[in-house]
Amino acid sequence: MSVKNDAKVMELNTPLLDQLESGGWPSFVTDLKAYSKKRPQVGQLLNQLNESYENRWNYWIGTVLNVPGYGGGVIARLSQKADKYPDLAQFHTVRVIEPPGWVYSTKNLRQLADISEKHGAGILQLHGMSGDVLLLGFNNDQSMSVAEELMENGWDIGGSGGALRTLQCCVGQARCEMACYDTMRVTKHLTDTFIHYLHRPEFVYKFKFKLSGCPNDCANAMMRSDMPIMGTWRGEMQIDQAKVREFIKAKGRAYVIDNVLTRCPTKCISLKDDDTIAVEHQDCVRCMHCINVMHKALKPGKDKGVTICMGGKRTLKIGDTISTVIVPFMKLETDEDLDRLTEFVEKVWEFWNDNGMDHERIGEFIARVGLATFLDGIGIEPDARMVVRPRSSPYIKFEELAPGRIGGEQTKMPPVWNKEPETTEAAAR
Amino acid sequence: MSETKLAPRDQGAPDYKVNLHPVMLKNYGKWDYHERVRPGVLVHVAENGDKIWTIRAGSPRTLSADKVREICAVADKYCKGFLRFTTRANVEFLVDNEAAIQPLIAEVEGKLKFPVGGTGPSVSNVAHTQGWMHCNLPGSDAAGSVKALLDELIDDFKNERLPNRVHISSSCCQINCSSHADISVIVQHHHPPRINHGNMQICELPKVVAICPAAAIRPAVVNGHESVEVVKEKCMYCGACHGQCPSMEIRDAETDTLSIWVGGKTSNARTPPTLMKLAVWGLPNNPPRWPEVGQAVRTILEAYKKGGKPYERVGEWIERIGWQRFFEVTGFPFTRYHIDDSPEALSTFNRSTMVRI
Incomplete structure (x- = not known):
């Protein structure tokens, strides 16, 4: 595809940015200054950035631009200094879905660099906070041509706006013994299955999945995603007592007491006189600490799966929220497991989008309608593992105990106090 | 654009398998343990004894195409052409040959000028935005x-x-x-948004009103313009309205x-x-x-x-x-x-x- 990519050469005028060339950390200023010889619009970008430094002011206006067929993925920016810097008049970012786990062959990474340089300013950000590859510096035509060439080569455009956003996951089973499920596979599966929702914003607001293979959460899922899918296990963790002894021999008992036993959140580990350990497995909350410290001797249990939480996001608008446990445990290995997950996600989206307000993330939605109502809406039974403790406030609307609430008829108060608990898989555990 | 044949849409996420170092692909799901060899260097050992060393380096995240090519050249020379990036924008070079670690570090620090580190109890790269x-x-x-x-x-x-x-x-x-x-x-x-009343027509006023988490914004006609007003006492200077409407300038x-x-x-x-x-x-x-x-x-x-x-x-x-x-x-x-x-x-x-x- 032919592309026009000739920018006006301008002398660099970056006295403030130049002060970011010293110091030990690699300087994007040094890199981009050198590169501006090849792509002069980068020089214009640096000059405008220097003006921002001088005036502590920003010169970008947001606007909307879409690749045909898509409703997001181009972050369109117009410069307010376009008179001075003509090639910043339109200077857009194109988001590209990264390979799950941010793994690359140099062949593929070079291809991104080449395509980015051919069509625009040739600036790449590896990676954006949503996980995407960010390619910077395309005008309207270039944004279209770069998207077409990317897609011709098998890349796809990332999400933006009130849509499913590009997913991100940790390295998972590709290089980590802690990973309790195949994060890369599930990331690709969810991306591909829900690609329509990623490209065509039809939600009340953004929705992010992030996938971490274990509770250490290297993908920053708990805080930064609407639905973190966290690897975990049920039953007992694996203990190799011979390696426990080796560890204690090498590090000493005091080290194990101070750094493993007393750091256990439920104090479920004890050190025996023969330098083995005993674990009260029913009290383990799978925090990973002991496994992190003694990772040769201790491993996650063999019956692996995921805990699904919901509702994490950063500050706007009701303050930061941390995700809450919604599904304490489910297996996520077979195709049937994946189907169950996608069905569940569709149910959650339906309830949230039918009832959510404009710009209401799912964490804010849960806070507004209440967790119990949310669970009703998505068809999940309440489970004590969803809360840290039950409520303290006695002002409660007991639906079963409200006389005459159905059609004005006096209903009999059900004897909830001697009702047999329903046997669920959860209760059985 | 109408005459141009469009590329395929909705292709989804790239295949990760073709982007994996052969040792990682071979031992996918079969890793046994890892050790921190020195700051910035990890070794992961598979159940069959295979090893992959990771050399983690700090990157400025914003990279020119040329800098990306330099990074690729290092990965071609030492890493069979495979690398990865972390959540916090570090770049990880992957080698299956212990002897390659030292020359790789020398090249990363000497040529790329990227510091090696960010593992274990250290400060990792700083997550940031635009x-x-x-x-x-x-x-x-x-x-x-x-x-x-x-x-x-x-x-x-x-x-x-x-x-x-x-x-x-x-x-x-x-x-x-x-x-x-x-x-x-x-x-x-540190103060409520300054409203450009003459430019509110570019914004959807009901959305501007609704987005305020403090319910501080209400519709108003100002100097003949349909606009909004902000109740100063309620406003907490969050800037939610600014994201919705550029005419509500929160910055100063x-x-x-x-x-x-x-x-x-x-x-x-x-x-x-x-x-x-x-x-x-x-x-x-x-x-x-x-x-x-x-x-x-x-x-x-x-x-x-x-x-x-x-x-x-x-x-x-x-x-x-x-x-x-x-x-x-x-x-x-x-x-x-x-x-x-x-x-x-x-x-x-x-x-x-x-x-x-």
């Missing part, structure tokens, strides 16, 4: 302030000499696009300041994930190097280095020694603004007699 380089809302820069901050902290990136890992993030506005972190820098605004080059927050973490290890708490406010937005921010972060880091016990994250260290001592050892003042007045406030008060006297 700032003045490409955002439409920022009150400050991201890449530049982070570069200056990491210059200050680079020795703690290269060495593993902290109680535990320290994640740092930097946000350029009150939306806080960057992640939760042990130490976090946030821009703060003269009065915006920076604040530093501590004790956030997303990992579930030992304690549940925790939110960050206010440590210092009112630092100047001072480009090009933001020295006051660097100094404050350094102060927190040094106090943590000195007082933290092994495996304690910044937040866990502070919870143990108490916030009173945190303010003592860092020398930052505890002020009325540190007392929470959000809906979470009651749960943050010390509702006990447990006091260090």
Whole structure:
């Protein structure tokens, strides 16, 4: 595809940015200054950035631009200094879905660099906070041509706006013994299955999945995603007592007491006189600490799966929220497991989008309608593992105990106090 | 465009298998354990004894196409042409030959000028956003302030000499696009949005009214324009309306300041994930190097280095020694603004007699 990519050469005028060339950390200023010889619009970008430094002011206006067929993925920016810097008049970012786990062959990474340089300013950000590859510096035509060439080569455009956003996951089973499920596979599966929702914003607001293979959460899922899918296990963790002894021999008992036993959140580990350990497995909350410290001797249990939480996001608008446990445990290995997950996600989206307000993330939605109502809406039974403790406030609307609430008829108060608990898989555990 | 044949749509995520180092592909799901060989170098050992070494290097995140090619050249030379990036924008070079580690490090540090480190109990790369380089809302820069901050902290990136890992993030506005972190820098605004009443026609007024979390915005006709007004007493200067409507300008080059927050973490290890708490406010937005921010972060880091016990994250260290001592050892003042007045406030008060006297 032919592309026009000739920018006006301008002398660099970056006295403030130049002060970011010293110091030990690699300087994007040094890199981009050198590169501006090849792509002069980068020089214009640096000059405008220097003006921002001088005036502590920003010169970008947001606007909307879409690749045909898509409703997001181009972050369109117009410069307010376009008179001075003509090639910043339109200077857009194109988001590209990264390979799950941010793994690359140099062949593929070079291809991104080449395509980015051919069509625009040739600036790449590896990676954006949503996980995407960010390619910077395309005008309207270039944004279209770069998207077409990317897609011709098998890349796809990332999400933006009130849509499913590009997913991100940790390295998972590709290089980590802690990973309790195949994060890369599930990331690709969810991306591909829900690609329509990623490209065509039809939600009340953004929705992010992030996938971490274990509770250490290297993908920053708990805080930064609407639905973190966290690897975990049920039953007992694996203990190799011979390696426990080796560890204690090498590090000493005091080290194990101070750094493993007393750091256990439920104090479920004890050190025996023969330098083995005993674990009260029913009290383990799978925090990973002991496994992190003694990772040769201790491993996650063999019956692996995921805990699904919901509702994490950063500050706007009701303050930061941390995700809450919604599904304490489910297996996520077979195709049937994946189907169950996608069905569940569709149910959650339906309830949230039918009832959510404009710009209401799912964490804010849960806070507004209440967790119990949310669970009703998505068809999940309440489970004590969803809360840290039950409520303290006695002002409660007991639906079963409200006389005459159905059609004005006096209903009999059900004897909830001697009702047999329903046997669920959860209760059985 | 109408004459051009469009490329295929909705292709989804790239195949990860073709992007995996052969040793990682071969041992996918069969890893046994890992060790930290030295700061910045990990070795993962598979059940069959295969090993892959990871050399982690700090990257500025914003890279020219040429710099990306330089990175690729190193990976071609030593890593069979495979590499990966981390959540915090580090680049990881992957080698299956132990002898390649030293020359690879020499080339990464010498030619690329990327520091090797960021593993174990160290400061990792700083998660950040766009700032003045490409955002439409920022009150400050991201890449530049982070570069200056990491210059200050680079020795703690290269060495593993902290109680535990320290994640740092930097946000350029009150939306806080960057992640939760042990130490976090946030821009703060100090007055309600200035409304450009003559330019409100570019915004959807009902949405502007609805987006305010403090219900401080209401419709109004001003000088004959359909517009909105802001109830000053209710406004908390968050800038939610500014994201919705550029005519509601929340930023102010003269009065915006920076604040530093501590004790956030997303990992579930030992304690549940925790939110960050206010440590210092009112630092100047001072480009090009933001020295006051660097100094404050350094102060927190040094106090943590000195007082933290092994495996304690910044937040866990502070919870143990108490916030009173945190303010003592860092020398930052505890002020009325540190007392929470959000809906979470009651749960943050010390509702006990447990006091260090």
